[in-house]
Amino acid sequence: MxxxxxxxxxxxxxxxxxxxxxxxxxxxxxxxTPAFKEQAPESFxxxxxxxxxxxxxxxxxxxxxxxxxxxQLNALEDxxxxxxxxxxxxxxxxxxxxxxxxxxxxxxxxTISAGPAISDERISAxxxxxxxxxxxxxxxxxxxxxxxxxxxxxxxRIRRTVTASKEEAQASAADVATASLSLHAELATDYFELRSxxxxxxxxxxxxxxxxxxxxxTTNRFEGGxxxxxDVAQAQTQLNAAKVQYTDVGVVRAEFEHAIAILIxxxxxxxSIPSAPLDLNPPSIPVGLPSELxxxxxxxxxxxxxxxxxxxxxxxxxxxxxxxxSISATGGFQGTSILNWxxxxxxxxxxxxxxxxxxxxxxRRHAVTETASANYDxxxxxxxxxxxxxxxxxxxxxxxxxxxxxxxxQQKDATTSAQESLQLFTNRYQGGVDTYxxxxxxxxxxxxxxxxxxxxxxxxxxxxxxxxxxxGGGWSTADLxxx
Numbered sequence: 001m002x003x004x005x006x007x008x009x010x011x012x013x014x015x016x017x018x019x020x021x022x023x024x025x026x027x028x029x030x031x032x033t034p035a036f037k038e039q040a041p042e043s044f045x046x047x048x049x050x051x052x053x054x055x056x057x058x059x060x061x062x063x064x065x066x067x068x069x070x071x072q073l074n075a076l077e078d079x080x081x082x083x084x085x086x087x088x089x090x091x092x093x094x095x096x097x098x099x100x101x102x103x104x105x106x107x108x109x110x111t112i113s114a115g116p117a118i119s120d121e122r123i124s125a126x127x128x129x130x131x132x133x134x135x136x137x138x139x140x141x142x143x144x145x146x147x148x149x150x151x152x153x154x155x156x157r158i159r160r161t162v163t164a165s166k167e168e169a170q171a172s173a174a175d176v177a178t179a180s181l182s183l184h185a186e187l188a189t190d191y192f193e194l195r196s197x198x199x200x201x202x203x204x205x206x207x208x209x210x211x212x213x214x215x216x217x218t219t220n221r222f223e224g225g226x227x228x229x230x231d232v233a234q235a236q237t238q239l240n241a242a243k244v245q246y247t248d249v250g251v252v253r254a255e256f257e258h259a260i261a262i263l264i265x266x267x268x269x270x271x272s273i274p275s276a277p278l279d280l281n282p283p284s285i286p287v288g289l290p291s292e293l294x295x296x297x298x299x300x301x302x303x304x305x306x307x308x309x310x311x312x313x314x315x316x317x318x319x320x321x322x323x324x325x326s327i328s329a330t331g332g333f334q335g336t337s338i339l340n341w342x343x344x345x346x347x348x349x350x351x352x353x354x355x356x357x358x359x360x361x362x363x364r365r366h367a368v369t370e371t372a373s374a375n376y377d378x379x380x381x382x383x384x385x386x387x388x389x390x391x392x393x394x395x396x397x398x399x400x401x402x403x404x405x406x407x408x409x410q411q412k413d414a415t416t417s418a419q420e421s422l423q424l425f426t427n428r429y430q431g432g433v434d435t436y437x438x439x440x441x442x443x444x445x446x447x448x449x450x451x452x453x454x455x456x457x458x459x460x461x462x463x464x465x466x467x468x469x470x471x472g473g474g475w476s477t478a479d480l481x482x483x
Contacts, residue, residue, distance in 0.1 A: 022160065031387075031388070032387075076263075122139075146331055151325070187264070198275045200454055415450055
């Protein structure tokens with residue numbers, strides 16, 4: 001027992017004296033600015049958070065699509081959260097990464113196994129180099145061994161492996177947030193595209209009706225001898241062209257409706273959205289500071305966690321240069337029959353440490369260390385590039401919203417002028433002052449401007465969604481799990 005106590009004491013000293021080799025992690029610095037270059041649109045109002053919420057209510061704070069105030073969009077987004085198959089994939093990957101933590105953490109503890117066995121053995125009297133006088137008719141062998149093996153983490157290899165798996169799990173959790181943000185943004189964009197198509201469809205339906213009335217006007221004037229046959233042909237051509245545009249919009253709408261169905265986990269044949277025009281205005285979105293973006297973008301957080309993981313891999317590689325200390329022990333009972341199997345005299349045990357050190361590996365450990373260092377440099381560069389891309393996306397969409405807000409006002413004035421011009425030329429044609437060609441030209445210009453009105457509104461909504469996405473959708477690094 002004294003020897004056993006000495007071994008246990010030695011093990012305790014080894015555990016207490018264990019150290020960590022390899023570099024200590026420091027979060028890489030990134031290039032940032034005090035403020036964004038592009039100014040927010042005049043309609044934006046700085047508000048505190050996405051909406052009024054209770055403290056720690058991350059689920060409500062994350063429902064950024066409620067900013068747009070569309071109940072149909074809210075219902076679709078909520079359905080995506082629970083039914084999208086791509087989101088289920090990344091969530092399963094997170095659960096897998098979290099289970100890997102428990103797998104690696106198990107190496108911090110001894111592995112204990114038992115292997116009871118019963119056998120009957122007879123040695124051959126004719127066995128070479130064996131005395132025939134020792135031969136017998138067989139003997140029983142009853143064993144109940146319990147084995148223990150344990151690697152002492154002297155240099156931090158196991159602890160760094162556990163830490164690396166935690167950082168990968170956090171990165172995986174951020175991947176879930178990134179995928180969720182991207183999928184919800186894609187759904188919102190598809191929804192606004194579909195509503196834009198509905199607006200175009202309604203406009204073109206009204207245009208077909210107006211052109212039908214214009215055709216009837218030219219026909220009546222032709223039959224009354226007040227207009228040439230060419231006016232009727234031009235009016236008919238204009239009407240047919242409008243019908244083609246009206247029909248073509250149906251293709252676009254069907255494609256976006258099908259895309260939305262897939263996003264919420266339904267086959268297109270089992271899903272439809274009633275037609276309704278796009279009548280929403282871009283919401284006010286809090287932009288914040290560039291430095292805050294580092295804490296609000298899940299893709300940036302995922303890359304930063306993988307930088308930390310890569311740093312741990314360097315330490316793991318360096319630990320291979322040092323000796324490995326293992327503790328092995330076995331004990332149990334062994335007897336020749338069931339009668340003396342579990343007797344105290346049948347006990348046996350063996351315990352002792354073993355230290356191993358690689359003396360020559362032809363540069364293998366050096367290559368592994370270089371690989372880990374190169375991978376760390378690559379993850380740092382990826383992290384910094386992701387940050388720069390995030391800044392660009394915010395700047396792009398701030399500029400888009402600011403310019404589109406001005407463009408929308410200009411386009412509204414142009415549309416109003418085009419409609420007035422069409423009315424004037426139509427009146428002049430009815431009075432016999434102008435030819436029908438001028439009416440057709442005015443109709444084409446008016447329709448083009450009205451369609452531009454809808455298109456700019458669509459682009460404003462798309463840019464709003466992309467800005468929310470670029471800002472992280474209300475996510476924060478505080479949402480990362482503490483593993």
